[in-house]
Amino acid sequence: MIESIQLDKNSNRHLYIQLYSQLRELIEMGELKEHSKLPSIRKFSKELGVNNVTVVNAYNLLEEEKLVYKKVGSGTFVAPKEIVQDEEEIYLDDDIYIDEDTKFADKKGMLKEDQLINFATAAPTPDLFPIAPFKRLLNKVLDRDGGYAFGYQKSQGYMPLRDSISKYIKSYDIDAKLDEIQIVSGAQQGIDILAKTFLDYGDTVFVERPTYPGAISVFKSRKANIVDITIESDGINVEELETKLKVNKAKFLYLMPNFQNPTGYSYSQEKKNKILELAREHDLLIIEDDCLSDLNYGANKKLSLKSQDTEGRVIYIKSFSKIFMPGLRLAFLIIPQRYFNDILLSKYMSDIFTDGLVQRVLDLYFREEVWEKQISKVEKTYQKRYEVMIKSLKSNLPVEINFNPPLGGLNIWLELPEGISGKKIHDKGLKEGINIAPGQVFYNSQREENKLRLSIAAVTTKEIETGIKILSKIIKEELSNQEYDWDNSIMPLI
Amino acid sequence: MIESIQLDKNSNRHLYIQLYSQLRELIEMGELKEHSKLPSIRKFSKELGVNNVTVVNAYNLLEEEKLVYKKVGSGTFVAPKEIVQDEEEIYLDDDIYIDEDTKFADKKGMLKEDQLINFATAAPTPDLFPIAPFKRLLNKVLDRDGGYAFGYQKSQGYMPLRDSISKYIKSYDIDAKLDEIQIVSGAQQGIDILAKTFLDYGDTVFVERPTYPGAISVFKSRKANIVDITIESDGINVEELETKLKVNKAKFLYLMPNFQNPTGYSYSQEKKNKILELAREHDLLIIEDDCLSDLNYGANKKLSLKSQDTEGRVIYIKSFSKIFMPGLRLAFLIIPQRYFNDILLSKYMSDIFTDGLVQRVLDLYFREEVWEKQISKVEKTYQKRYEVMIKSLKSNLPVEINFNPPLGGLNIWLELPEGISGKKIHDKGLKEGINIAPGQVFYNSQREENKLRLSIAAVTTKEIETGIKILSKIIKEELSNQEYDWDNSIMPLI
Known part of the structure; x- marks a missing residue:
C-alpha cells in the first residue's frame, strides 16, 4: 500500500505534510494494518527520493496524533484502532x-x-475553508497585537470588527451603527442570549413549524410556551399568525425569512410586509435568524426583514458558520437600542466575551477584502x-x-x-x-x-x-x- | 542598567530568551527610558560574549511585543508607553x-x-502571556490539521486535549477519565451550563457570602432561590450550612475552596471533610470552581474537594483565564457520569462547541511540556x-x-x-x-x-x-x- 504514495515536489504543501496526509489516509482506511511496521526512515526516504527529515517529520506528526507508535530500536508501527477511534469527528453536531x-x-x-x-x-x-489567507492573517494579528490578542475583550465585541461588520452588512441594505452590533460566539449562542434576555417561565414565543431544533431546545430550557405557525412555500401562514396573536401575547417571533432551515423556503415580499405590519399592530418583537441569504442562486435579491425595519422591532442574527467556517464560533446580532444593556448582560453571563484573536483575524479578513x-x-x-x-x-x-x-x-x-x-x-x-x-x-x-x-x-x-x-x-x-x-x-x- | 544583564550559558533556556526577558523587565520596570537607544548588536554581543544572532533574536522578540522600535540605519529604541497600551481595553470585564x-x-x-x-x-x-510559543504552536496546528482546525468539533471537546487535561490534572491528585472531561468556553460558560442543567424556576442554590458576582447573575437569571452561607477565613461556616440544609433542599452548593474570590480565603482540610460529609448525608451536589489553586505561595498543598470526592458528588470547574490567557475562552468541567448527557445537551444549547483551533493549540502546549x-x-x-x-x-x-x-x-x-x-x-x-x-x-x-x-x-x-x-x-x-x-x-x- 505504501507504494501508492506519491509526493509532489512542485506543490506548495510541504513534502512531509503530503507524506503525513497520505499515510494517515492509509491508516484510517485500514490499508495499513494495526501493529504493522512502517518502512525505516532511511529506506523510505530513499524510495521517495526525499530527505530523511521529511520522513521523520511525517512520522512525528502521526505519532502526535497517536496514529503510530515508536519502539526504541525497532521502528515505527501503526497504532491499534482503539487509540485512533474517537480521535475526531469531522462534520456535524449540526443538530x-x-x-x-x-x-x-x-x-x-x-x-x-x-x-x-x-x-x-x-x-x-x-x-472550502480559506486556510492559507486565514493563516497569514492570524500571524499578522499576532505580530501586530501580541498578547492583546489573548487578553480580555469588551463583552460587546472587538470594536474594529464591529466597524467592519457595519460596512459589510450595508451590502445587504442594512444600516447598523457600531453600537447596534453585538458579537456572539455563534448563532446558537445568539439564540441562547436572546432567550435569556426575553423569556421567563411560561412566556410565549412564536416559531415556524418546522424550525431549527437548536432554537426549540433553548426556548424549552427557559420553560417557555412555544406556539408554532405553519410555514408555506412563501413564508408562514399570516392568517394563522394573526389569529394566534389575538390569543397570545408573545415575547417574540423567531423566523428565518430567507432559505429557511429546514425547508429552504423564502418569504415573499408581500408576507414580509404583512409580518412587519402585524409586528407594529401587536407591538411584537421579531428575531430574524439569517444564516444563508448570502447563498442566493436566483435572480432576485432576498431582502431581510431587518433592512425594512424602520421601527426597531427586529433583532437580526447572522452567523459565519455556514458561509465561512464553523470552527470560528462567531456570529453577530443587530439590536435596537432599547435592548442594548439587557442583551449585553446576557452575553456577559454566557461567556463574558468572544475569543479576541478570531475577532481580530476576521476583522483583517474583511479589511483586506478577502471576504468577497x-x-x-x-x-x-x-x-x-x-x-x-x-x-x-x-x-x-x-x-x-x-x-x-x-x-x-x-x-x-x-x-x-x-x-x-x-x-x-x-x-x-x-x-x-x-x-x-x-x-x-x-x-x-x-x-x-x-x-x-x-x-x-x-x-x-x-x-x-x-x-x-x-x-x-x-x-x-x-x-x-x-x-x-x-x-x-x-x-x-x- | 544594561550592565545588570547576566546570561547563564548552562541554563536550558535559550540565551536569546534570557536576554529578551531581562530586557523586557528593565523596560517594564521603567529602568530603560522611552526612546532610549539599546546597544548596537555588534557591541552588545561582544560585551555579553554571545553570538550576534542572540541579540538579533532578542531584539526581534521585543519588537514583536512592541516594547522596542527600530529605525533603519540608527538602531533599536525603547518604545513609548502609548504604543504598549492599545486601542482595545486592556484589563477588566472581570465583573x-x-x-x-x-x-x-x-x-x-x-x-x-x-x-x-x-x-x-x-x-x-x-x-505575562507566552505569545512566542503559542504562535509557533498555532502554525504547527494549521500545518498539521489544515481546515479541520476550523471545522465542527464534538460538543464534548477535542479528544486529545481532554487526554492532555486528564494527565495534567493528575498532578492535582484528581483522577479524571477522558469521558468525564467536558470542554467549555471559559468558567463563566461552565457556570451557565450547570445552571441550565440543574436550576429551574424557584430551585434553591447555596453560595458563599461573599462570592463571584458572575455566578449570582446566572443563578438569578434561572430564577433560582439563592441562599448565602457566610465564609470565614477557613471556609464557609459549616454549622450555618448544616442548619440551612435542614430547611432547604438545594440543587447544589457553589464553592471556591482554594483562594476564594473575592476573599482569597482557603478552606481548612477539616472543613473540606465536613462539607463532603454533609454532601453525603444530604445527597447534595457540590460545584467546585477552582481557578486559582495553581498559584500557591505557601508550603501546604491545597487539595481540591474533587480530589477527595469518592462518591461522584462534586463537579469541578477549572478555567485557563487567570493562570494562562483569558482570551482563549477555555475551561473544563469534570463531571460524574450520571450527568454526562444532561450537561452535554446544555453545552450544545449554549454554543454547540468550543473553538477547535484553540483546543488543538492548547493540547500541543501541554504535550510539548511548555505548560509547566x-x-x-x-x-x-x-x-x-x-x-x-x-x-x-x-x-x-x-x-x-x-x-x-x-x-x-x-x-x-x-x-x-x-x-x-x-x-x-x-x-x-x-x-x-x-x-x-x-x-x-x-x-x-x-x-x-x-x-x-x-x-x-x-x-x-x-x-x-x-x-x-x-x-x-x-x-x-x-x-x-x-x-x-x-x-x-x-x-x-x-
Whole structure:
C-alpha cells in the first residue's frame, strides 16, 4: 500500500505534510494494518527520493496524533484502532438528532459516519475553508497585537470588527451603527442570549413549524410556551399568525425569512410586509435568524426583514458558520437600542466575551477584502452542487415526491406521500451509504413523519449523483412496500 | 542598567530568551527610558560574549511585543508607553461592576482607566502571556490539521486535549477519565451550563457570602432561590450550612475552596471533610470552581474537594483565564457520569462547541511540556507581586484595617472599620489614580459596605508600592473624617 504514495515536489504543501496526509489516509482506511511496521526512515526516504527529515517529520506528526507508535530500536508501527477511534469527528453536531446519528451508525450493519454520503449536515466541510489567507492573517494579528490578542475583550465585541461588520452588512441594505452590533460566539449562542434576555417561565414565543431544533431546545430550557405557525412555500401562514396573536401575547417571533432551515423556503415580499405590519399592530418583537441569504442562486435579491425595519422591532442574527467556517464560533446580532444593556448582560453571563484573536483575524479578513472573494467562491461551489442536486432529484425521484427548488441556501425539503416514514428511509439510508435528516426532528409538536431534509453542505457533486440514486431506490422500495402494506391493512375489511 | 544583564550559558533556556526577558523587565520596570537607544548588536554581543544572532533574536522578540522600535540605519529604541497600551481595553470585564467603573472613570475629575493603577481586576495582563510559543504552536496546528482546525468539533471537546487535561490534572491528585472531561468556553460558560442543567424556576442554590458576582447573575437569571452561607477565613461556616440544609433542599452548593474570590480565603482540610460529609448525608451536589489553586505561595498543598470526592458528588470547574490567557475562552468541567448527557445537551444549547483551533493549540502546549514552564513563571511573578503587596499593606495601612494574607491566588480582602464605605474609598481612589473593587458588589444580599478587594493580576511591583500608599492615605483620611462626622452627629445630644 505504501507504494501508492506519491509526493509532489512542485506543490506548495510541504513534502512531509503530503507524506503525513497520505499515510494517515492509509491508516484510517485500514490499508495499513494495526501493529504493522512502517518502512525505516532511511529506506523510505530513499524510495521517495526525499530527505530523511521529511520522513521523520511525517512520522512525528502521526505519532502526535497517536496514529503510530515508536519502539526504541525497532521502528515505527501503526497504532491499534482503539487509540485512533474517537480521535475526531469531522462534520456535524449540526443538530442534536444528527449527533445521535453517529451513535446509530456505530450499530451493527450500519456504516461508519465517514463512509457515508452525508446529506444530513448543513455544516460545510474543511475543503472550502480559506486556510492559507486565514493563516497569514492570524500571524499578522499576532505580530501586530501580541498578547492583546489573548487578553480580555469588551463583552460587546472587538470594536474594529464591529466597524467592519457595519460596512459589510450595508451590502445587504442594512444600516447598523457600531453600537447596534453585538458579537456572539455563534448563532446558537445568539439564540441562547436572546432567550435569556426575553423569556421567563411560561412566556410565549412564536416559531415556524418546522424550525431549527437548536432554537426549540433553548426556548424549552427557559420553560417557555412555544406556539408554532405553519410555514408555506412563501413564508408562514399570516392568517394563522394573526389569529394566534389575538390569543397570545408573545415575547417574540423567531423566523428565518430567507432559505429557511429546514425547508429552504423564502418569504415573499408581500408576507414580509404583512409580518412587519402585524409586528407594529401587536407591538411584537421579531428575531430574524439569517444564516444563508448570502447563498442566493436566483435572480432576485432576498431582502431581510431587518433592512425594512424602520421601527426597531427586529433583532437580526447572522452567523459565519455556514458561509465561512464553523470552527470560528462567531456570529453577530443587530439590536435596537432599547435592548442594548439587557442583551449585553446576557452575553456577559454566557461567556463574558468572544475569543479576541478570531475577532481580530476576521476583522483583517474583511479589511483586506478577502471576504468577497471567499463568499463568491463558496457561493459558486454550492450553486453547482445545488444544480446537480436538483437535476438528480428531478431525474431520479418518483413522481409522488414533492419539493420546491429553493434557489438558494443549503437545504432541500422533500415531502413524501402520507404514510411513508422519513425516519424509516433515514435508517435504511444509513445501511446503504447515505445519511439524511428525517423531517420529524424539526417539529416542536404535531410531528410530520413524511418529510426529509437534504443538505448540500458536505457532499461533492459526484456524491450527490450517487447518493440521490440510492435515496430514490430506497423511496421506491418504500412506496411499493406501502402498497403491499396497504393491501394487508385493508384485508380485514373484506 | 544594561550592565545588570547576566546570561547563564548552562541554563536550558535559550540565551536569546534570557536576554529578551531581562530586557523586557528593565523596560517594564521603567529602568530603560522611552526612546532610549539599546546597544548596537555588534557591541552588545561582544560585551555579553554571545553570538550576534542572540541579540538579533532578542531584539526581534521585543519588537514583536512592541516594547522596542527600530529605525533603519540608527538602531533599536525603547518604545513609548502609548504604543504598549492599545486601542482595545486592556484589563477588566472581570465583573459587571468593574465594567461599569470604566464609565465612572470617564466622568469629570476622574482619571481614564489606562492612567489608573488597577487593583480592581483579577484578569492578568498581556505581558505575562507566552505569545512566542503559542504562535509557533498555532502554525504547527494549521500545518498539521489544515481546515479541520476550523471545522465542527464534538460538543464534548477535542479528544486529545481532554487526554492532555486528564494527565495534567493528575498532578492535582484528581483522577479524571477522558469521558468525564467536558470542554467549555471559559468558567463563566461552565457556570451557565450547570445552571441550565440543574436550576429551574424557584430551585434553591447555596453560595458563599461573599462570592463571584458572575455566578449570582446566572443563578438569578434561572430564577433560582439563592441562599448565602457566610465564609470565614477557613471556609464557609459549616454549622450555618448544616442548619440551612435542614430547611432547604438545594440543587447544589457553589464553592471556591482554594483562594476564594473575592476573599482569597482557603478552606481548612477539616472543613473540606465536613462539607463532603454533609454532601453525603444530604445527597447534595457540590460545584467546585477552582481557578486559582495553581498559584500557591505557601508550603501546604491545597487539595481540591474533587480530589477527595469518592462518591461522584462534586463537579469541578477549572478555567485557563487567570493562570494562562483569558482570551482563549477555555475551561473544563469534570463531571460524574450520571450527568454526562444532561450537561452535554446544555453545552450544545449554549454554543454547540468550543473553538477547535484553540483546543488543538492548547493540547500541543501541554504535550510539548511548555505548560509547566509557563505556570511556574506566572506563579513566580505573582508571588513576587504578592510579597510586595503584603509588605506594602503591612507598612502603610492604619492598624484599624484587617486582612488575612491568603498565601496564594490573586486577591486580598480588606476589612475596614464599621461605617467606612468601600464604595466611597473606591470613588476617591479613581480620582487619585487607583482602581479597587468595593466589596459590596460581591454580595447577593445583606451587602457589607466596609470591604475592599485588591488584586495583583494587573499591577507591577512598582505600581503596588505607589498604589498602596495612595490607598492608605485615602483610608486614613476617611478614618479621620469619620471621627469628625461622629462628633458632628452626636452634637444634638448635648
